[in-house]
Amino acid sequence: MHKFDVVVIGAGAAGLFCAGQAGRQGLKVLLVDHSDKVAEKIRISGGGRCNFTNRDATPAQFLSENPHFCRSALSRYTPQDFIELLQRHDIPFHEKHKGQLFCDRSAEDVINMLLAECDAGQVTRWQSCSIKSMFCAEQAGTASYKIESSRGLIEAPQVVIATGGLSIPKIGATDFGYRIAKQFGLRLVEPRAALVPLTFEGDSWAPYAQLAGLALPVKIETGPPDATPKQRKKAVVFSEDLLFTHRGLSGPAVLQISSFWREGQPVRVNLAPGTDLSALLLRAKATSRKLIANELASLVPSRLADAWVSEDPALQRPISDATDKALQALAQRLGDWQLTPNGSEGYKKAEVTVGGVDTRDLSSQTMESKQPGLYFIGEVVDVTGWLGGYNFQWAWASGFACAQALAARRVELAV
Structure with a gap:
């Protein structure tokens, strides 16, 4: 012995x-x-x-x-x-x-x-x-x-x-x-699994799967789907880079929030943190005849701008032709993009x-x-x-x- x-x-x-x-x-x-x-x-x-x-x-x-x-x-x-x-x-x-x-x-x-x-x-x-x-x-x-x-x-x-x-x-x-x-x-x-990429499935992810490899700085949080403003104010928020993958989202921002995410909860992403998107889009409407996608490309990566407007025919036009309501709705969605993962990459890719x-x-x-x-x-x-x-x-x-x-x-x- x-x-x-x-x-x-x-x-x-x-x-x-x-x-x-x-x-x-x-x-x-x-x-x-x-x-x-x-x-x-x-x-x-x-x-x-x-x-x-x-x-x-x-x-x-x-x-x-x-x-x-x-x-x-x-x-x-x-x-x-x-x-x-x-x-x-x-x-x-x-x-x-x-x-x-x-x-x-x-x-x-x-x-x-x-x-x-x-x-x-x-x-x-x-x-x-x-x-x-x-x-x-x-x-x-x-x-x-x-x-x-x-x-x-x-x-x-x-x-x-x-x-x-x-x-x-x-x-x-x-x-x-x-x-x-x-x-x-x-x-x-x-x-x-934690510190792990999150995955999405179905046709809703198809426009974004083509963005694999694209990274940008974001703010990200998670919580109950019906979170109140008070609950969201107390939520943990990370300001890090997000990375698009063929199967979903990764990068430091997503790895961080994955430790807090629970099945069935959405993640909320501000794709242009620190920017008053509504004000900038409305200002561009008054001064520009560029397509909405082109104006949007000055605020987020152009590949993301193209993918975003491709989902909505109402956004496939010059920004001067868009209604204020449509531009405000676009700004709201970009600043508070809510999407619900179907899962994660699991223990095989989880860091902890x-x-x-x-x-x-x-x-x-x-x-x-x-x-x-x-x-x-x-x-x-x-x-x-x-x-x-x-x-x-x-x-x-x-x-x-x-x-x-x-x-x-x-x-x-x-x-």
Whole structure:
């Protein structure tokens, strides 16, 4: 039997970081993963350069059934803390926009740094190694976990589940963490794909499918179809780029809003934010004899203008011939385009999973569950960040909080 102080299951961002931090505090740590490669999400993130944190991360950029749960961990391990770790490893990085930080060279720099931290903590790594079963037995009033793996039986008083969510199964995502949570009686918030393109179907999308590849800055929100003005005023609104695809909408704006979107809800898009469309169109009517599509092309991309007016014969005329009512209706629709997705591209293209282990069954200070000695960190927990480095910051912060707790509990067990 192989005995350790801690077993960390899952060698992604949260698991690697937590294992290294725990090992550097003197714990005998085993890090296990079913894949022969570590941190595939890090490797593919940010176009291969890893958007490893956001300089401006606060609890306000995270979704959870309990939005206050993430406060403790985020306050104790900040973006600046991770930046200083990169600097100690001489990893160059840069800021793109909105606080998003990327490696100058490659995401491999972050992976190699995390592996170096594990090596410094003398962490034992088993890959590939599958977990067949896990159970807990009481020994002298203390929990002891026995784990049957493809490399033999493991025993440890503390186990950390860092196996992520369901997003991107082709790089190894599974429901292992959720199954372990259920096994030990922990509650789950229903998982769903997030930071994911939205899809549309039917003839209504045909005019826009031909716009695949077109991008433009927009404002976007979602909510109930019958949302009141008061509800809309409180809605989360993102100002980002939208991208048309053959199947629907993508780009940062849509990825952001997808985390909040629910089946049956519309998304509302302002295609010309910061512009008084009605006033500009009415002014053009008085001074121009151009076609409406041509005038519209000065406000939105010309391909979008052409697609828009092609749907309505009343708009296929010189702007001087249009009625004020028609132009005002056009401005209203462009500024508040409402359309209802039929779904999303699903976990295969989702960057993260919303939902997971219910935070009501976890300690926000330690990440320990109500099952003594069993911890959950990273994406497997019902805490999900916005697009832009926030989810990696949650991985570092939850992993750090957990590692501190593991060391403190090891001292308690030794007394």
